[in-house]
Amino acid sequence: MKRFLTLTITIIILFPSVAFANTNNTKAAFIRDGNLYTLIGDQERQITNENRTVYNPKWSYDGKWILYQLEATKENQDDNEIWVYHIETKEKKRIARNGLAPEWAPNKNVVAYIDRGILDISDLEKFYNISTGVTDYVWYPEGNGFLMSSSGVARPDGWSSAILYTKEVDENYDDVVLFGDVDHFFTLPKEIGIGNAKVIAVNAVEFGFSPSSKWISFIVSPTASWAMDSNMLCVIDRDGENFTILDEVITTSVGEPKWAPTTDTLAFIAGGGRLVTGFKNKSLKLQEMPASVQYTPENYIDMEFDWITNNSIVTSRMEEREWSNDFSKHPLPTLYSISLNDNKQVAITNPPKGYGDYYPQYIKSLDKLVWLRGTSITDDERTLWKANPDGTMAEAWIENVDAIDFSPE
Numbered sequence: 001m002k003r004f005l006t007l008t009i010t011i012i013i014l015f016p017s018v019a020f021a022n023t024n025n026t027k028a029a030f031i032r033d034g035n036l037y038t039l040i041g042d043q044e045r046q047i048t049n050e051n052r053t054v055y056n057p058k059w060s061y062d063g064k065w066i067l068y069q070l071e072a073t074k075e076n077q078d079d080n081e082i083w084v085y086h087i088e089t090k091e092k093k094r095i096a097r098n099g100l101a102p103e104w105a106p107n108k109n110v111v112a113y114i115d116r117g118i119l120d121i122s123d124l125e126k127f128y129n130i131s132t133g134v135t136d137y138v139w140y141p142e143g144n145g146f147l148m149s150s151s152g153v154a155r156p157d158g159w160s161s162a163i164l165y166t167k168e169v170d171e172n173y174d175d176v177v178l179f180g181d182v183d184h185f186f187t188l189p190k191e192i193g194i195g196n197a198k199v200i201a202v203n204a205v206e207f208g209f210s211p212s213s214k215w216i217s218f219i220v221s222p223t224a225s226w227a228m229d230s231n232m233l234c235v236i237d238r239d240g241e242n243f244t245i246l247d248e249v250i251t252t253s254v255g256e257p258k259w260a261p262t263t264d265t266l267a268f269i270a271g272g273g274r275l276v277t278g279f280k281n282k283s284l285k286l287q288e289m290p291a292s293v294q295y296t297p298e299n300y301i302d303m304e305f306d307w308i309t310n311n312s313i314v315t316s317r318m319e320e321r322e323w324s325n326d327f328s329k330h331p332l333p334t335l336y337s338i339s340l341n342d343n344k345q346v347a348i349t350n351p352p353k354g355y356g357d358y359y360p361q362y363i364k365s366l367d368k369l370v371w372l373r374g375t376s377i378t379d380d381e382r383t384l385w386k387a388n389p390d391g392t393m394a395e396a397w398i399e400n401v402d403a404i405d406f407s408p409e
Helices: none
Strands: 026-033 035-040 043-044 053-059 064-072 080-088 092-096 099-102 109-117 118-122 127-133 136-139 145-150 163-168 183-187 191-194 197-200 203-209 217-222 231-239 243-249 266-268 282-287 291-294 301-309 312-319 333-340 342-349 356-363 368-374 385-388 395-399 403-407
Touching: 026 053, 035 053, 035 064, 035 403, 043 109, 064 099, 064 342, 092 109, 092 118, 092 342, 099 136, 099 312, 109 136, 118 385, 127 145, 136 203, 191 231, 191 243, 197 231, 231 266, 243 282, 266 301, 282 301, 312 356, 333 356
Parallel strands: 301 356
Antiparallel strands: 026 035, 026 403, 035 043, 053 064, 064 080, 080 092, 099 109, 109 118, 118 127, 136 145, 145 163, 163 183, 191 197, 203 217, 217 231, 231 243, 266 282, 282 291, 301 312, 312 333, 333 342, 356 368, 368 385, 385 395
């Protein structure tokens, strides 16, 4: 799960009035100029017209609802409203006056979110308090409860460590007890690390279940400023017994860890240090429980990636380089396809001079690869391109989009 107010990265592209081949099945929600749009087939439709920024569009499991957030007003700067939109009836409704990290249940139209440390859920008609003292959470794959974290606190003898809990929730939400009815799952050690890299285990965030549901990945982070440079990617089994520290990671500017489509193989970008310390020390690795393999060649870094199949990945790769405040001197990435069976790595895009290809995403419903083409990592006028998974038949698609989510249906 993406962290709290992290905005989905900019996305998408040229020639919106042109209908390209193979778009009949497209079903996407995206943000343009701070407003929500839909793209159904090749038809765009503006959904909101707000003076406040809309962000984080997410489709429900059945492709009928879009969840989105509306930034706080000047009068209520701490509030972030949560809204939903029905794709067929065109109904828009606010389901929470304030909330962070909203997520659809995996198998029903129910939204969970955190409001000032309380985990709430909404059935789109009313909300219910579920548990208090929650920092982050993830739905069970079955949709019948949560794995939750509670952060450590500063004490006279130092910081205490984060604790993980589980809580089962049936559909009688009125009967849920706010305090209690939780099971202790795991208490993190006070300090964890790999080699010389160590962090205090204050927070546990960004949980993700493996396809078999036997393993859970998550990131352990220290205090906020320290977490910009160093965190630890960890996995634990569903029984809360086998805890493993995989590697040092950062949580901004690089791709989040992702499980393979149907196997318990975790891909991630390893390496500490924020980008302003240099475009370096960022390597694509795979953890096939329990072995780990690195795929990034020497003198290169990988930034973002996505799985195509259980045996192939596409990554955005660039040369290592020191940081410069002159963005024209930043390295520009190209997309590479990696075959995990034989480690064959091939460049599949060829951006023109002055442009790079960022944030590859495989859209299973379309069997297409999409990515952002722009002049720098901070370019806010990038074009979303699409192509076959091997990079062939590449073409520009949509312009001026800040965030996008494709329906699973």
